[in-house]
Structure formats: C-alpha cells, structure tokens
Amino acid sequence: MDAATSGPFVLGVDGGATKTVGVRAGLTGPGVLRAEVGPTNLHAADGHAVADNLRAVIDALCTDRVPRVAPEATVLGVAGAGRPEDVRRMVELARSAGLRGRLTVTTDASVALHGATGGRPGILVIAGTGSICYGRAADRREARAGGWGHILDDAGSGYGIGLAAVRVLVRQADGRARRTALHDAVLAAIETDIDGVVAWAASASKAEVAALATTVLDAAAAGDRPAAKILAAGARDLADLVAAVAAKLGGGSAQTVVLSGGLLAHDGPYRRQVSAEMSKRRADVRIEQPAAEPAWGAVLMAREIAAKGNAHGD
Structure with missing residues (x-):
C-alpha cells in the first residue's frame, strides 16, 4: 500500500448536475486521490444513476482499502441539500453505496464557499448559467x-442576461425600441429569423438561453447601448445579492468576496462591472479569486468534522 494513502483520511465530494468530483486527503496536507464521475444531483439524475455514481466515486477513492476502512469523515455537497428530504435520500444512497463513518450532507454552495475562501469567513458569488x-x-x-x-430569479446570471437580450430583441422588432446591432446579433446566435423566435424560446434549454450572454458581452464591447444596459443591470443584481448576504451576516469588518462561475471566473468586462458595483456599496470590499475547487472545500469541512470528533474521543 502506498504510504501516501495508508493513514487516516477524509473524503470530500462535490456532487454536481453534470459531474461529481471527489477528493481523498489525509488529515493534513494535499489531496492524494481525485476522481470524477457522472452526476450525483438528485434533481439532474434519477436515484439509480446517483447511487451508481456515488458507488463509483467511493470505489475510486477507497480502492486500496480491502477490507474497506471508514474515512474519518466525509462531506458530500449537493444542490438541494437544504431540503431535509433530499439530505435523507442522499444519506441513504451513500450508505447503500458502501460509505461508512461520519457523513455530512450539505449544499453545493457551502462546499464551494469553503473551497473558495479556504475555510475563512467570506462571501461567494457564483454567476454561470444561474446565480447564487x-x-x-x-x-x-x-x-x-x-x-x-x-423561472423565479437567476438575476445577473448567463440565463438572466440571455433572456434580457431576447426581450430587447422582440421590443426592437416591434418598433417599441430603436433597433441596434444587438437585434441581428441575437438572431444570428439562435440561428433563426424573427418569425422563428417564439418557437425557439419555447424549446430552448437554460444553457441555450444562457449562451446568449456571450452575444451580449460582444455587443456591449462594440458599443451597443442596450447590451451595455443589460450588463449594468446584471452587475447591480449580483451586487444586490452580496449586500443581502452581508446584511444577514452582519459585522463591520472588511468583506472578502470571491467571484466564481463562468461569467466571473476571468478578468473580463462583466467581472470588472460587478466588482465596481460592489465597491460602490462598500469601499473596503476585497475581491478575490477562488482559493480552491468545491471538492477541496468539502475536504476542509471533513477535516474540521474529523478534528472535532477526535477531540471528543469519537
């Protein structure tokens, strides 16, 4: 057995809608094993697929353990884990997949925040297809x-920006707003004419609508005013999310805010707009890049749980 994988260990799992990332690590130091499998999000896959993928990631991370030794702690972060029924179901599936030892099921946002800040206090904004x-x-x-x-929100996200672009398109097509370059750019992106927009909207997936954010970014960079207004509104929406979370947490110390997700991961114009909007609200805000991936955030949480349990003699 490899010495790097022979001691006590923890597991951290980030269960997403398209893939699941698991990391195995000792009680200190870097991760020693990493595995990627299919989705373990109950809202994106059926129970059988979730169980199979959980079993696959556990087997990959515990392959050297025969008979299998329980990790000191496991943290599984999945979307929807704020609902008690989903937590119970994920615990059942994880146990049926052979996972032993301390198990904590929490939200994907919680492990993402822990990874993004390295376990420190802070605020994480994710803006990709959706926003939170x-x-x-x-x-x-x-x-x-x-x-x-x-349906209800996703303000400032790729979907929100894309939907706003389609709404501008139909207003311009009607003559309710002056036609700009964004009109033809959106039609080109969705590969239809104005008569086909209703049919496209009825069948378009969230990802297809969110993909129009790139069209809006390009149009704004070329000087299109409606596109620029869409981005400005999105930046305000994301800053509103941060302000709401900060108000709930309270405290007067400087804020650390981590920007993440497809729209904010790189130093582009939208990220800069969001940063500027947050700085207007609070001058001492510190904008940072994520320190680590969500699965590593789950590892850090598992280490904290293991340390508390060991301290109490569990």
Missing part, C-alpha cells in the same frame, strides 16, 4: 441569497 450568493461569518453563521432558479 453564499456567505459565512467568523462565528460560522451562514446566509444565502439567490439560487431560486431560472
């Missing part, structure tokens, strides 16, 4: 805003 904001105070209290889904 999650924060943790120094006393470990947590708060969130957003994450209501594309």
Whole structure:
C-alpha cells in the first residue's frame, strides 16, 4: 500500500448536475486521490444513476482499502441539500453505496464557499448559467441569497442576461425600441429569423438561453447601448445579492468576496462591472479569486468534522 494513502483520511465530494468530483486527503496536507464521475444531483439524475455514481466515486477513492476502512469523515455537497428530504435520500444512497463513518450532507454552495475562501469567513458569488450568493461569518453563521432558479430569479446570471437580450430583441422588432446591432446579433446566435423566435424560446434549454450572454458581452464591447444596459443591470443584481448576504451576516469588518462561475471566473468586462458595483456599496470590499475547487472545500469541512470528533474521543 502506498504510504501516501495508508493513514487516516477524509473524503470530500462535490456532487454536481453534470459531474461529481471527489477528493481523498489525509488529515493534513494535499489531496492524494481525485476522481470524477457522472452526476450525483438528485434533481439532474434519477436515484439509480446517483447511487451508481456515488458507488463509483467511493470505489475510486477507497480502492486500496480491502477490507474497506471508514474515512474519518466525509462531506458530500449537493444542490438541494437544504431540503431535509433530499439530505435523507442522499444519506441513504451513500450508505447503500458502501460509505461508512461520519457523513455530512450539505449544499453545493457551502462546499464551494469553503473551497473558495479556504475555510475563512467570506462571501461567494457564483454567476454561470444561474446565480447564487453564499456567505459565512467568523462565528460560522451562514446566509444565502439567490439560487431560486431560472423561472423565479437567476438575476445577473448567463440565463438572466440571455433572456434580457431576447426581450430587447422582440421590443426592437416591434418598433417599441430603436433597433441596434444587438437585434441581428441575437438572431444570428439562435440561428433563426424573427418569425422563428417564439418557437425557439419555447424549446430552448437554460444553457441555450444562457449562451446568449456571450452575444451580449460582444455587443456591449462594440458599443451597443442596450447590451451595455443589460450588463449594468446584471452587475447591480449580483451586487444586490452580496449586500443581502452581508446584511444577514452582519459585522463591520472588511468583506472578502470571491467571484466564481463562468461569467466571473476571468478578468473580463462583466467581472470588472460587478466588482465596481460592489465597491460602490462598500469601499473596503476585497475581491478575490477562488482559493480552491468545491471538492477541496468539502475536504476542509471533513477535516474540521474529523478534528472535532477526535477531540471528543469519537
């Protein structure tokens, strides 16, 4: 057995809608094994697929353990884990997949925040296809805003920006607003003419609508005013999420805010707009890049749980 994998260990798992990332690590130091499998999000896959993928990631991370030794602690972060029924179901599936030892099921946002800040207090804003904001105070209290889904909200996200672009398109087509370059750019992106927009909208997936954010970014960079207004509104929406979480957490110390997700991961114009909007609200805000991936955040949480359990003689 490899010495790097022979001692006590913890598991951290980030269960997403498209893939699941698991990391195995000792009680200190870097991760020693990493595995990627299919989705373990109950809202994106059926129970059988979730169980199979959980079993696959556990087997990959515990392959050297025959008979299998229980990890000191496992943290599984999945979307929807704020609902008790989903937590119970994930625990059942994880146990049936052969996972032993201490198990904590929490939200994907919680492990993402822990990874993004390295376990420190802070606020994480994720803007990709959807949007959510999650924060943790120094006393470990947590708060969130957003994450209501594309029908109810997803403000400032790729979907929100893309939908706003389609709405501008139909207003311009009607003559209710002056036609700009964004009109033809959106039609080109969705590969139809104005008569086909209703049919496209009826069948388009969330990802297809969110993909129009790139069209809006390009149009704004070329000087299109409606596109620029869409981005400005999105930046304000994301800053509102941060302000809401900060108000729930309270405290007067400087804020650390981590920007993540496809729209904010790189130093582009939208990220700069969001940063500027947050700085307007609070001058001492510190904008940072994520320190680590969500699965590593789950590892850090598992280490904290293991340390507490060992301290109490569990």
